[in-house]
Amino acid sequence: MKTYNVAILGATGAVGREMMKILEERNFPVNELHLLASSRSAGKVVEWNGRPIMIEEACNEAFNGIDIVLGAAENDIAKQFADAIVKAGAVFVDNSSAFRMDPNVPLVIPEINPEDVKNHHGIISNPNCSTIITLTAVNALSGLSPIRTMVASTYQAVSGAGAGGPIELAAEVEALSKGQPTEPKVFPYQIAFNLIPQIGGEAYEGYTSEEMKMQNEGRKIMHLPGLKVSCTCVRVPVVRSHSISVQMHFDRPVSVEEARRAIASAPGCKLVDDLAKKIYPMPLDTSDQDIVFVGRIRKDLTDPNGLCLWCCGDQVRKGAATNAIQIAELLIEK
DSSP, X not given: OOOEEEEEETTTSHHXXXXXXXXXXXXXXXXXXXXXXXXXTTTOEEEETTEEEEOEEOXXXXXXXXXXXXXXXXXXXXXXXXXXXXXXXOEXXXXXXXXXXXXXXXXXXXXXXXXXXXXXXXXXXXXXXXXXXXXXXXXXXXXXXXXXXXXXXXXXXXXXXXTHHHHHHHHHHHHHHTTOOOOOSSSSSOOTTOOBOOOSOEEETTEEHHHXXXXXXXXXXXXXXXXXXXXXXXXXXXXXXXXXXXXXXESSOOOHHHHHHHHHTSTTEEEOOBGGGTBXXXXXXXXXXXXXXXXXXXXXXXXXXXXXXXXXXXXXXXIIIHHHHHHHHHHHHO
């Protein structure tokens, strides 16, 4: 079997560490693994797949001889090194939002548009975490009848804000249990026992940057340029796994039974839908795995061509690290 030299840019962050774990889990054919981070982390040694690996400082020369770079860094870092990665002959599978809307960069969810991988020019983008989870859940329904509009509300776990999110939530719960004040740093307000209905800054007509990603990225991934989405993104005091409530409008009525059959056989999905038995997707059940759970499928009472559903998925894995590695798997298949 052919093996590949792989680098993780931003290896010490939450997504980078998850990428290391998933490369090992999925037996990705790694020859050499290079872990790239800032100068603060360079020189530290971590163990991967039973062998010690020293963290290297990210620099242009670090990409020489690399076949695939998995990006787990912020936008500015991705932009800083993209040219060097492509010049070195590697393919950059980037988890940041830096290149998602570039018409020359494929934006890929392997269960939905794997064929788009072949159109890359050295960079392939990983979509937003909530976009990945939502579109994986609804794509099979668009195959029954094209989705024209969606109204989505996301309930996003604190780990979506990085490693500091769960730490801040736990610290606030402990402080409040002792009658002590909270000191928010990661989030703009106390997140313990609270909801914060803003993720990202204002981008368009009162919608935040995070909220606009569902429409803009959804159009590109599903090849539905006319798709319209109204989205509300909410940070919730859940440690891991994002949840999304979705209302969809189709060209024709789609029955609940049709929808259940389509989702039950859709790649990357699991039908979890029995209200009478209190069976539905929940964050606790979807954490630390890669399948999107879909349930609460029902007719939209406001729209004869509408359906509603609820889905949950692990935003660190399927919503970030696993999706990127699945893209890398498509690359080596092709």
